Amino acid sequence: MSAFQENLEKLAELAIRVGLNLEKGQEVIATAPIEAVDFVRLLAEKAYGHGASLFTVIYGDNAIARKRLSLAPEEGLDKAPAWLYEGMAKAFREGAARLAVSGNDPKALEGLPPERIGRAQQAQSRAYKPALEAISQFVTNWTIVPYAHPGWAKAVFPGLPEEEAVARLWQAIFQATRADAEDPVAAWEAHNRNLHQKVAYLNERRFHALHFRGPGTDLVVGLAEGHLWQGGATPTKKGLLCNPNLPTEEVFTAPHRERVEGVVRSTRPLALGGQLVEGLWARFEKGYAVEVGAEKGEEVLLKVLSTDEGARRLGEVALVAADNPIAQTGLVFFDTLFDENAASHIAFGQAYAENLEGRPSGEAFRSRGGNESLVHIDWMIGSEKVDVDGLYPDGTRVPLMRRGLWVI
Numbered sequence: 001m002s003a004f005q006e007n008l009e010k011l012a013e014l015a016i017r018v019g020l021n022l023e024k025g026q027e028v029i030a031t032a033p034i035e036a037v038d039f040v041r042l043l044a045e046k047a048y049g050h051g052a053s054l055f056t057v058i059y060g061d062n063a064i065a066r067k068r069l070s071l072a073p074e075e076g077l078d079k080a081p082a083w084l085y086e087g088m089a090k091a092f093r094e095g096a097a098r099l100a101v102s103g104n105d106p107k108a109l110e111g112l113p114p115e116r117i118g119r120a121q122q123a124q125s126r127a128y129k130p131a132l133e134a135i136s137q138f139v140t141n142w143t144i145v146p147y148a149h150p151g152w153a154k155a156v157f158p159g160l161p162e163e164e165a166v167a168r169l170w171q172a173i174f175q176a177t178r179a180d181a182e183d184p185v186a187a188w189e190a191h192n193r194n195l196h197q198k199v200a201y202l203n204e205r206r207f208h209a210l211h212f213r214g215p216g217t218d219l220v221v222g223l224a225e226g227h228l229w230q231g232g233a234t235p236t237k238k239g240l241l242c243n244p245n246l247p248t249e250e251v252f253t254a255p256h257r258e259r260v261e262g263v264v265r266s267t268r269p270l271a272l273g274g275q276l277v278e279g280l281w282a283r284f285e286k287g288y289a290v291e292v293g294a295e296k297g298e299e300v301l302l303k304v305l306s307t308d309e310g311a312r313r314l315g316e317v318a319l320v321a322a323d324n325p326i327a328q329t330g331l332v333f334f335d336t337l338f339d340e341n342a343a344s345h346i347a348f349g350q351a352y353a354e355n356l357e358g359r360p361s362g363e364a365f366r367s368r369g370g371n372e373s374l375v376h377i378d379w380m381i382g383s384e385k386v387d388v389d390g391l392y393p394d395g396t397r398v399p400l401m402r403r404g405l406w407v408i
Helices: 003-020 034-049 062-071 074-078 082-093 114-136 150-156 162-177 184-205 298-305 362-367
Strands: 027-033 054-060 097-102 142-146 209-214 217-223 251-253 255-265 270-272 275-277 281-285 288-293 314-319 345-349 376-380 387-391 397-402
Touching: 003 034, 003 097, 003 142, 003 162, 003 184, 027 034, 027 082, 034 054, 034 097, 062 074, 062 114, 074 114, 082 114, 114 298, 142 162, 150 162, 184 251, 217 314, 255 314, 270 298, 270 376, 275 298, 288 298, 314 376
Parallel strands: 027 054, 027 097, 097 142
Antiparallel strands: 209 217, 209 387, 217 255, 251 314, 255 281, 270 275, 281 288, 314 345, 345 376, 387 397
16 A cells, blocks of 8 residues: 555545544445545445444535536526525534535636626525534534545645645645554644643633734734633534644634624635635724725625624634644645644634633623624634743733743
8 A cells, every 4th residue: 555545544544533433333424526526435434344334425516616606697696595504504413423524726717707606605505504503513523534636735845746736735735634654643642632631721721812913913902701711622412522723733722702802814814705815904893893994805705794894793712832743844735624724714694603611602602702694704813932931800911922922
């Protein structure tokens, strides 16, 4: 077996054993780009080998997406398969595990009218809400695992032939996910212990807010009442531990939807709706982004942020050390799963109930500062030039990161 095939086998094994922590007899519902069919078959083999009762996969196709956005009537862009997502939500609540294969061409929809892309994105967000709620509430175990899509590889390595670019991207994926370790499962156990130590420290300190300072950034993010930090392996409502993201380097919590003030500038590009958003910046007053702009991709961004009132408020703040395996590749991945785990970040939109004590819903969730929205857009604001302090209500500050590195 080649070194590549050995690492691919390890990655698939990690997705099932560490990512999902699949239980015997569980169903798996997978989504993936159609180009990933061979990798999905390997994942299915591993899942059945670990006792899965049924492995169902739903494929996405960028070519069909382009045809729709080019040819469908205007009113057709307001449609999305709500029936599919309602069925997925029902399956999750009945115990099916959720496996998402990520990796797509970040430029797949370039050249199409941004207003049509944004309109379709809004419809998709509305239809997906039942499934998103089930996932964000951790009613079942779920994970995201990467695949080296050729379009993605060409975006990361634009100067290389496609075959070489794909090989280089797989190498970076194996490094970032620790699949290239001699014992990846043991490596993830050690990594989870480290993340859990950071989570315990932050939960003990009960900071009132975080203060980010760096080039173009002077942002105070108030934290929700009874907020909880999370990171690494996370328990479902039934107590089963899973690792939602492969890779993951973050510890994260819920901001208070009305207590964010200041200005902030992105440090990495954001892939959104098949287009790249670069040079993203925002100014917040009382939790609301009163001004938002971008050097590239602004029109798509603003359309998505018009989805609802909560789309311009924050639903997540995450701290990520700048010396982690993803950042150490030196690459910009043009993929949120990777780039968000290479740098500290914030997210416009929906907050996670898991980040509030008792996992409240409805009015209890809102009254403690939890943000509600049909969207959740992570964007990166951390780097080796950004400092982060924890703030207490009396103004006392505690250094958490200096030049992007933990000091706790």
